[in-house]
Amino acid sequence: MDCAGRASIHAHRLRPAVVGFDQLHEQFYRFKMEGTTCEIVNLRAIGYGRMPTPQLAEGELGAGPDAEHAVVDEHEVYFQGQWLPTRIYDRSKVRPGNRIEGPAIVTEFDSTTVVLPGYEASVDQNFNILINPKG
Numbered sequence: 817m818d819c820a821g822r823a824s825i826h827a828h829r830l831r832p833a834v835v836g837f838d839q840l841h842e843q844f845y846r847f848k849m850e851g852t853t854c855e856i857v858n859l860r861a862i863g864y865g866r867m868p869t870p871q872l873a874e875g876e877l878g879a880g881p882d883a884e885h886a887v888v889d890e891h892e893v894y895f896q897g898q899w900l901p902t903r904i905y906d907r908s909k910v911r912p913g914n915r916i917e918g919p920a921i922v923t924e925f926d927s928t929t930v931v932l933p934g935y936e937a938s939v940d941q942n943f944n945i946l947i948n949p950k951g
Contacts, residue, residue, distance in 0.1 A: 830856075872942045879911035883939075886910045888923075895919050895933050914939045917950070 834854045842848045886909035893902040900919050907924035915938050916922065918931035922945060929945055931937045937947045 874941055875912040875943060877913040877941055879913040879939075881913060881915040881938075883910055883914035883916050886914065893919060893921070900933060910939050910943075910945070912939050912941045912943060916945075918947075 833856075837854060838848055883905060886905045886907075887903050888906045888909075889904040891902055891904060892899040894900075895902075902919040902921060903916075905916060905920060905922045907922050907927070907929070910916070910922065915936055916931055918935040918937070919933045920931040920937070922929040922931070922937070929937070929947075931947055934950055935947050936950045937945050939945055
């Protein structure tokens with residue numbers, strides 16, 4: 817039954833799972849949950865088949881290390897007990913080959929990347945941001 821009290825089209829197919837659950841519950845806990853409804857909390861499925869190879873975005877590494885064109889703002893940000901001037905970068909503007917010295921923040925619609933002081937970020941040919949200690 818759904819929330820509105822309508823029977824599911826495939827409810828009869830779940831009956832063996834409910835019976836199996838009741839049997840396992842009684843085996844492990846020594847009692848049955850009589851008169852209650854059964855709720856599926858997690859459901860997992862595994863599929864087999866051929867998947868297309870993902871096509872990753874690629875760019876030329878010739879953009880060089882200068883990422884100044886992607887800077888959109890600068891703020892004082894608190895890192896390790898002190899306020900430091902921190903550049904804010906637009907993720908959509910960084911290009912393969914660019915380097916971003918920390919402290920820095922790279923923003924995009926659904927994510928924020930923080931480059932801590934003492935670290936440097938580089939953008940690879942697939943537009944990944946790789947962060948490593950300086951030097």
